[in-house]
Amino acid sequence: MDLYDILETRYSVRSYASREVPAEALDRIAAAFNAAPTAANRQPLGLLLVKTAGREEALKRVYGRAWFTAAPYVAVVCTVPGNAWVRSDGKNYADVDAAIAFQTLVLAATAEGLGTCWIGAFDPAAAREEFGLPEGVEPVAMTPLGYPSSEARKPPRLRKPLDQIVHHDRW
Numbered sequence: 001m002d003l004y005d006i007l008e009t010r011y012s013v014r015s016y017a018s019r020e021v022p023a024e025a026l027d028r029i030a031a032a033f034n035a036a037p038t039a040a041n042r043q044p045l046g047l048l049l050v051k052t053a054g055r056e057e058a059l060k061r062v063y064g065r066a067w068f069t070a071a072p073y074v075a076v077v078c079t080v081p082g083n084a085w086v087r088s089d090g091k092n093y094a095d096v097d098a099a100i101a102f103q104t105l106v107l108a109a110t111a112e113g114l115g116t117c118w119i120g121a122f123d124p125a126a127a128r129e130e131f132g133l134p135e136g137v138e139p140v141a142m143t144p145l146g147y148p149s150s151e152a153r154k155p156p157r158l159r160k161p162l163d164q165i166v167h168h169d170r171w
C-alpha cells in the first residue's frame with residue numbers, strides 16, 4: 001500500500017477480532033512511532049503496549065466500550081511534558097509531539113492490516129493507576145491495536161469540503 005492507499009483505508013475501527021498480532025508487526029509499528037519528528041528532537045514520549053487478555057475488566061475502567069478490550073493490544077501514548085520543547089511564549093509542544101507520533105503509529109498499523117481508533121475520552125485517573133504512570137508522565141491518547149472483526153466496515157467519510165478548509169495566501 002502506498003501512503004495514499006493507507007490514508008484511504010484508515011478509519012476509526014470500533015469492532016475487533018481477538019486474533020493475535022505478530023510480534024514483528026508490533027516491532028515495525030513501534031519503530032514507526034519512534035521515527036516521528038519531535039520539536040527540537042526532545043522525544044518527550046513513551047509508548048505503552050498493553051496486552052488486553054485477562055485484563056478486560058480493569059481496562060474498562062479506563063474506557064468503558066466493549067470494543068476497547070476486544071483487540072489483543074491497547075497502545076497508549078504518554079508524554080513527559082518536563083522533557084518537551086517549550087516555545088519562547090511558554091507553549092509546551094509535548095501534545096503536538098504525541099499527536100504526530102501516535103498518528104504515525106496509526107498509519108503504520110493500517111499498513112499492517114490492523115485497525116485503530118484514537119481515544120481521547122478515557123478516564124485519566126484510571127489510566128494513571130492501571131498503567132502505573134509516575135508523576136510527570138501524562139497519558140494523551142490510546143487505541144486498540146488488532147485486526148478489524150469480520151463485521152467491521154468503513155463508514156462514509158464525512159468531511160467538510162476542501163474549499164472550506166484550504167485558504168490561499170490569507171485566511
Ligand SMILES: Cc1cc2nc3c(=O)[nH]c(=O)nc-3n(C[C@H](O)[C@H](O)[C@H](O)COP(=O)(O)O)c2cc1C
Binds near residue numbers: 010011118122
Ligand atoms: C484526538 C482524538 C480523540 C478521539 N477520541 C475518541 C474517543 O474517545 N472515542 C471514539 O470512539 N473516537 C474517538 N476519536 C475518533 C474520531 O471520532 C474520528 O477520528 C472521527 O469521527 C473521524 O472518523 P474516522 O477516524 O473514521 O475518519 C478521536 C479522534 C481524535 C483525533
